[in-house]
Amino acid sequence: MILKIAWRNIWRNKKRTLITTLSISGALFLIILMRSMQFGFYDNIINTIVQSYSGYVQVHANGYWDKQSVNNSMEVDEKFINEINSIDGIDNIAKRLQTFSLVSKGEKSKGVIITGIEIEKEQLITDWDKRIIEGSKSFDNADRIILSKGIAEYFDVTMGDTLVLFGQGYQGMMAAGKYVANGIIDLKNPKLNENAIFMDIESAQDYISSENIATHLVIDKKEYYDEKKIAEDVRKAISSDYEVMTWKEILPELDQMITADNVGGLIMAFILYVIVCFGMFGTVLMMTEERMYELGVLLSIGMDKIKLYLIILLETIMLSSIGVIIGVLTTRPISHYFNKNPINMDSFGEGLGDAMGEFGFDPIMPFSINWDIPISHAAFIFGISLLISIYPAIRILSLNPVKAMKK
Numbered sequence: 001m002i003l004k005i006a007w008r009n010i011w012r013n014k015k016r017t018l019i020t021t022l023s024i025s026g027a028l029f030l031i032i033l034m035r036s037m038q039f040g041f042y043d044n045i046i047n048t049i050v051q052s053y054s055g056y057v058q059v060h061a062n063g064y065w066d067k068q069s070v071n072n073s074m075e076v077d078e079k080f081i082n083e084i085n086s087i088d089g090i091d092n093i094a095k096r097l098q099t100f101s102l103v104s105k106g107e108k109s110k111g112v113i114i115t116g117i118e119i120e121k122e123q124l125i126t127d128w129d130k131r132i133i134e135g136s137k138s139f140d141n142a143d144r145i146i147l148s149k150g151i152a153e154y155f156d157v158t159m160g161d162t163l164v165l166f167g168q169g170y171q172g173m174m175a176a177g178k179y180v181a182n183g184i185i186d187l188k189n190p191k192l193n194e195n196a197i198f199m200d201i202e203s204a205q206d207y208i209s210s211e212n213i214a215t216h217l218v219i220d221k222k223e224y225y226d227e228k229k230i231a232e233d234v235r236k237a238i239s240s241d242y243e244v245m246t247w248k249e250i251l252p253e254l255d256q257m258i259t260a261d262n263v264g265g266l267i268m269a270f271i272l273y274v275i276v277c278f279g280m281f282g283t284v285l286m287m288t289e290e291r292m293y294e295l296g297v298l299l300s301i302g303m304d305k306i307k308l309y310l311i312i313l314l315e316t317i318m319l320s321s322i323g324v325i326i327g328v329l330t331t332r333p334i335s336h337y338f339n340k341n342p343i344n345m346d347s348f349g350e351g352l353g354d355a356m357g358e359f360g361f362d363p364i365m366p367f368s369i370n371w372d373i374p375i376s377h378a379a380f381i382f383g384i385s386l387l388i389s390i391y392p393a394i395r396i397l398s399l400n401p402v403k404a405m406k407k
Helices: 002-010 014-054 078-085 119-125 149-155 190-195 201-207 227-237 252-289 292-300 305-340 352-358 372-388 390-397 401-406
Strands: 057-061 090-105 108-117 132-135 144-148 162-168 174-185 196-200 216-221 242-246
Touching (some): 002 305, 014 252, 014 305, 014 372, 057 227, 078 090, 078 227, 108 149, 119 216, 149 190, 190 196, 216 227, 252 372, 372 390
Parallel strands (some): 108 196
Antiparallel strands (some): 090 108, 132 174
């Protein structure tokens, strides 16, 4: 009965109801689209940088990250990998063995990072196939290597050229060998492109004279899983001899950039929420004050004050619910469209896409279709409506029926 009365009451003044619901849905429409665009852009940056090389979570031997020395590597067997792989949310795991060496060709030499990888598993985590710009995407023989774009340009490498690698192996051993260029990869990252060479992980282990070791376990997560929770679960599953790091700890500069940009979006959302608050409060104020006589009559004939408050509370919730539903339903198809058809950054300014590419980012802006965005903002609107309903509660609980009817 109370629900029926509340529904009829909000349509007693159709014009006011429409203005209020449209203001709520309009503000929510802008907030959801703005945040979907922002979080889609962040996801694209993270996918480009994180999935292309670092992974969402990494496991190392304790102290490896501080010194980055091959001497601080770890033994990795299938039992250890299966133990980690059983954790909910993990999609794929790949081993890497990373060391520093000097590479030379002719009269030129350069310090590089040698990374031994499992090519089949690496392709499941990174977009390896899309990065190869020349030659093979795999290692045909044990002495084959794939060079980053910058190193290939520095040494003027063509496929089949031989390069000499010389460095320090495991536990003081000497590392040296001749390797043949089998492919060139563009990592879409200026720093990595200048100093990365890849070889099969078994070849890398032979190069440093140690078997069954790795410096990194790179973990890829399933979509929409939280990498922080995955990292916590991995820490619980393995011994304290290992350190577990998320991409935010590995790439703090990227995390800080996203956080700083996110603050601007929150400020805009706050401004829109202020507009919604004033609009809803104005409506509730009018709904309460212009019906003082009516409320006084209802109290005088015996209606309980709590029930009377519940009617106005339901009216407020219904108004916000209609606005929220309209706002969410109108944004979903738009978000889905721009998720499948991302905005090209060049549309915001000529040359912007090329500038983004220089920093290793794909010059596109897809929208996020994560349900957390509309649900969180819809919940905030409901919270605002409950907060605003405090005013009619105070007015009704302190209402004198006789004085109300005299107004």
